[in-house]
Amino acid sequence: MFTRCTECRTLQKVTTEQLRAGHGMVRCKKKKCLALFNALESISDTDNLDTPIATTSWLSPQEKAPEKPYWLIGSLIGLTVLFAQLSYFEGLALPQNPTFRPWLEKFCEYLACRLPTYRNTKELIVLQGALTTQTDEFVAFSAVISNQAAFEQAYPKLKLTLLDYAGLPFSQRVFQPYDYLPKESAAPFLLLPDATSEISLSLAAPKTKIGGYTFEFTD
Secondary structure, eight states, X not given: OEEEOTTTOOEEEOOHHHHHHTTTEEEOOOTTTOOEXXXXXXXXXXSOTTXXXXXXXXXXXXXXXXXXXXXXXXXXXXXXXXXHHHHHHHGGGGGGOTTTHHHHHHHHHHHTOOOOOBOXXXXXXXXXXXXXXXXXXXXXXXXXXXXXXXXXXXXXXXXXXXXXXXXXXXXXXXXXXXHHSOTTOOTTOEEOTTOEEXXXXXXXXXXXXXXXXXXXXXX
């Protein structure tokens, strides 16, 4: 193949290997010139450069450099910085935010991380509850709860308060999930979205007559 120096206009003979090694740039062979020029600007298969051929890439499909996922790396770095900033300002409350949690779950899929268990007692509703006397020695508390959250969440603590006939509290206790769930239940006691669960407690009957009760869930 032939090309012409863009400085001195001297006709030059070049090879594919030279073009590939210099990425199209060659040095003029004329001693008084020695200019470095782009040989692809005027190149031909013959020494007649009046009709130059179109230039193409000299890399075959097999020789093309693989594309690097710089955009993916940049996105992960950006998400990491954003996550760090939000964590700094929001702390442990951020993974418990139902707005941000779906995005954090997707983010953790890339980093193979694990979010803390979701807890929001406001998204637990009580379908029914009852406190009944079994014998003179025992009373039973039972309830059916439903998880209205979009995520599985941990069973909450249960605070049960007993009232006398005047409506005044005389006994109170906080129960852990393993206290009111069946013994065969496996930790960490997670309740799936839209799932319902029955909880029950068997308590020693107090000396004071029970006139009523209240209960609430706590984190």
